Amino acid sequence: xxxxxxxxxxxxxxxxxxxxxxxxxxxxxxxxxxxxxxxxxxxxxxxxxxxxxxxxxxxxxxxxxxxxxxxxxxxxxxxxxxxxxxxxxxxxxxxxxxxxxxxxxxxxxxxxxxxxxxxxxxxxxxxxxxxxxxxxxxxxxxxxxxxxxxxxxxxxxxxxxxxxxxxxxxxxxxxxxxxxxxxxxxxxxxxxxxxxxxxxxxxxxxxxxxxxxxxxxxxxxxxxxxxxxxxxxxxxxxxxxxxxxxxxxxxxxxxxxxxxxxxxxxxxxxxxxxxxxxxxxxxxxxxxxxxxxxxxxxxxxxxxxxxxxxxxxxxxxxxxxxxxxxxxxxxxxxxxxxxxxxxxxxxxxxxxxxxxxxxxxx
Amino acid sequence: xxxxxxxxxxxxxxxxxxxxxxxxxxxxxxxxxxxxxxxxxxxxxxxxxxxxxxxxxxxxxxxxxxxxxxxxxxxxxxxxxxxxxxxxxxxxxxxxxxxxxxxxxxxxxxxxxxxxxxxxxxxxxxxxxxxxxxxxxxxxxxxxxxxxxxxxxxxxxxxxxxxxxxxxxxxxxxxxxxxxxxxxxxxxxxxxxxxxxxxxxxxxxxxxxxxxxxxxxxxxxxxxxxxxxxxxxxxxxxxxxxxxxxxxxxxxxxxxxxxxxxxxxxxxxxxxxxxxxxxxxxxxxxxxxxxxxxxxxxxxxxxxxxxxxxxxxxxxxxxxxxxxxxxxxxxxxxxxxxxxxxxxxxxxxxxxxxxxxxxxxx
Numbered sequence: 001x002x003x004x005x006x007x008x009x010x011x012x013x014x015x016x017x018x019x020x021x022x023x024x025x026x027x028x029x030x031x032x033x034x035x036x037x038x039x040x041x042x043x044x045x046x047x048x049x050x051x052x053x054x055x056x057x058x059x060x061x062x063x064x065x066x067x068x069x070x071x072x073x074x075x076x077x078x079x080x081x082x083x084x085x086x087x088x089x090x091x092x093x094x095x096x097x098x099x100x101x102x103x104x105x106x107x108x109x110x111x112x113x114x115x116x117x118x119x120x121x122x123x124x125x126x127x128x129x130x131x132x133x134x135x136x137x138x139x140x141x142x143x144x145x146x147x148x149x150x151x152x153x154x155x156x157x158x159x160x161x162x163x164x165x166x167x168x169x170x171x172x173x174x175x176x177x178x179x180x181x182x183x184x185x186x187x188x189x190x191x192x193x194x195x196x197x198x199x200x201x202x203x204x205x206x207x208x209x210x211x212x213x214x215x216x217x218x219x220x221x222x223x224x225x226x227x228x229x230x231x232x233x234x235x236x237x238x239x240x241x242x243x244x245x246x247x248x249x250x251x252x253x254x255x256x257x258x259x260x261x262x263x264x265x266x267x268x269x270x271x272x273x274x275x276x277x278x279x280x281x282x283x284x285x286x287x288x289x290x291x292x293x294x295x296x297x298x299x300x301x302x303x304x305x306x307x308x309x310x311x312x313x314x315x316x317x318x319x320x321x322x323x324x325x326x327x328x329x330x331x332x333x334x335x336x337x338x339x340x341x342x343x344x345x346x347x348x349x350x351x352x353x354x355x356x357x358x359x360x361x362x
Numbered sequence: 363x364x365x366x367x368x369x370x371x372x373x374x375x376x377x378x379x380x381x382x383x384x385x386x387x388x389x390x391x392x393x394x395x396x397x398x399x400x401x402x403x404x405x406x407x408x409x410x411x412x413x414x415x416x417x418x419x420x421x422x423x424x425x426x427x428x429x430x431x432x433x434x435x436x437x438x439x440x441x442x443x444x445x446x447x448x449x450x451x452x453x454x455x456x457x458x459x460x461x462x463x464x465x466x467x468x469x470x471x472x473x474x475x476x477x478x479x480x481x482x483x484x485x486x487x488x489x490x491x492x493x494x495x496x497x498x499x500x501x502x503x504x505x506x507x508x509x510x511x512x513x514x515x516x517x518x519x520x521x522x523x524x525x526x527x528x529x530x531x532x533x534x535x536x537x538x539x540x541x542x543x544x545x546x547x548x549x550x551x552x553x554x555x556x557x558x559x560x561x562x563x564x565x566x567x568x569x570x571x572x573x574x575x576x577x578x579x580x581x582x583x584x585x586x587x588x589x590x591x592x593x594x595x596x597x598x599x600x601x602x603x604x605x606x607x608x609x610x611x612x613x614x615x616x617x618x619x620x621x622x623x624x625x626x627x628x629x630x631x632x633x634x635x636x637x638x639x640x641x642x643x644x645x646x647x648x649x650x651x652x653x654x655x656x657x658x659x660x661x662x663x664x665x666x667x668x669x670x671x672x673x674x675x676x677x678x679x680x681x682x683x684x685x686x687x688x689x690x691x692x693x694x695x696x697x698x699x700x701x702x703x704x705x706x707x708x709x710x711x712x713x714x715x716x717x718x719x720x721x722x723x724x
Contacts, residue, residue: 013420016427020427026420027416034421036420036421045418046415049411049415049418050412054389054403054408055583056407056411057398057402057403057583057584057585057586057619058377058393059373059377059396060585060586060587060588084609086448086607087609089607091610111611117607141447164460188672202522204603221419222418222419223418223419223420223422223609224417224419224421224422224614225418226422226609243482245451245475245479246451246475247448247449247451248452248588250614250615251587252612252614253612256418
């Protein structure tokens with residue numbers, strides 16, 4: 001197969017490249033590199049998509065009215081406060097174009113698309129480096145200090161790749177300060193479904209400068225369909241909409257989103273499963289010599305490599321055995337000693353532990 | 363159902379709004395407003411999507427490597443000359459950001475997203491008004507003259523909504539002149555599959571400033587899945603890629619695209635069917651008093667209303683009977699006397715003719 005040079009993105013989920021490189025089929029790879037919930041496959045999505053296949057022959061509804069209405073009921077906010085997009089990622093880019101901050105503060109390590117979107121919209125980054133010795137936790141006072149000369153604060157809660165969750169009172173302090181000073185806050189809650197009680201959606205009424213991003217991709221596992229949304233003050237949503245390109249959300253993504261919202265109870269169990277397996281995985285990772293896992297509130301675990309090998313070496317070695325993990329060396333604020341693994345099903349996690357043991361101690 | 367205000371776009375395919383307004387189900391509406399080939403449903407796409415449903419649980423390949431490789435073989439150009447997108451529309455917006463013309467000339471009436479994308483990228487439009495008395499045909503010399511002070515020429519061939527096809531030698535004159543002067547040409551060939559011998563893909567080698575857009579949406583009917591692509595010089599594709607957001611093309615769209623390219627022979631017959639039905643529809647439209655259809659080389663027909671009613675009135679009246687046509691009054695360069703209808707299956711076209719007759723002569 002001819003090679004296509006790709007250098008613009010580096011994220012998890014690169015099963016196609018790994019499959020090609022090692023001559024295995026994508027189905028044979030266990031993907032710990034993408035933070036997708038492995039139990040989402042039990043939500044009945046295949047059936048509902050099969051029943052709605054005729055929709056592929058019609059244009060999608062650019063504003064996903066049906067899904068927006070369900071979200072409105074579910075979240076207890078008006079439809080005008082919601083914008084559905086092609087994953088949360090589309091809205092990161094739209095929000096940057098709409099707010100157009102000259103400077104934005106980004107605590108790192110975090111998801112790299114914030115920085116890219118900011119720069120493409122003409123903005124400049126002020127990094128706040130989270131400290132390894134503090135477990136990469138966010139120092140709220142340092143953030144507020146750093147935010148004095150910016151027009152936007154970008155936060156991911158729980159944070160990717162650290163798994164840290166900033167508690168409500170600290171978050172309050174940040175957004176209230178930002179609101180007072182007219183600074184926009186882009187709060188990515190893509191992983192909040194694993195800890196839904198920490199969402200700040202109910203703060204929207206008082207915070208006109210707060211944009212919250214949510215995702216169906218991770219908790220509900222529809223990474224391949226692309227679905228996310230933003231909630232914010234009406235005038236801000238309206239402004240973001242004015243930059244939106246038409247038809248970005250495909251028909252089947254909307255169908256899936258509607259099904260998920262109508263069957264949220266089916267998804268409840270997924271949360272407990274994740275917590276249980278995360279706990280087991282964390283404990284088992286702790287037992288492996290040469291690595292140190294960080295406690296996580298999301299469905300992935302950041303791991304420090306203490307042995308004298310690099311993250312790229314470890315990632316390569318695991319990939320040879322069909323196990324894909326996220327080499328974190330391209331995260332701003334992390335060196336070449338970190339990998340990230342998703343929490344998967346028991347048997348899969350066991351294989352990861354086994355492979356890690358072999359490579360690190362074998 | 364609560365209303366969501368939508369004013370940012372106005373295109374065909376608004377079956378959801380019409381269904382809501384008149385209390386009918388979207389399935390009961392015959393949609394002549396979206397230029398989607400009604401025979402695409404016979405390409406076996408439902409089956410292939412069912413077989414690939416597991417892909418929804420994995421991230422898509424941002425660069426659609428498999429599809430790009432097939433396109434490369436099909437078009438006889440390198441993978442580096444191709445960029446797959448969320449419909450041709452995504453690439454219109456990306457191309458504007460990459461080229462960033464201060465001014466661009468757009469012959470109108472045409473697809474409105476060019477103008478919107480140009481303006482969002484900070485550019486200004488110079489319209490070239492196509493003349494009704496000349497059947498909205500493009501005067502090449504006038505275009506070249508108008509292009510003297512712009513950085514981009516935007517063309518749609520065959521043109522939407524007029525259905526006019528600019529022949530090869532005239533197109534050559536435009537792109538050669540543009541190349542000589544370093545002006546970018548964005549050539550939207552979204553409807554060229556109905557007249558594939560007129561594509562300019564083989565001109566890419568000599569034209570470093572030519573960007574050609576292609577679509578799977580119209581001819582192959584997958585409007586709901588979103589799939590299109592650009593072909594251009596490698597350096598230009600690379601530049602456009604640098605603005606691309608990740609994962610915009612969903613997994614099932616790529617699966618559908620791959621299936622279509624592997625089974626192009628099945629699609630051959632669609633072209634003849636369209637031509638045959640277009641010819642019948644055109645003849646029948648000619649016979650209705652009070653309207654005048656324009657000859658078309660695509661799968662839609664522009665209609666001038668000569669009777670003393672507006673396009674919005676006619677569109678409303680037709681919608682009451684479940685027939686959706688495109689009110690063209692928001693096309694720059696057209697007044698309130700034009701509608702556009704897609705060429706559909708024989709029986710559906712007959713219903714359109716019948717309804718038009720009732721409203722216009724009844």
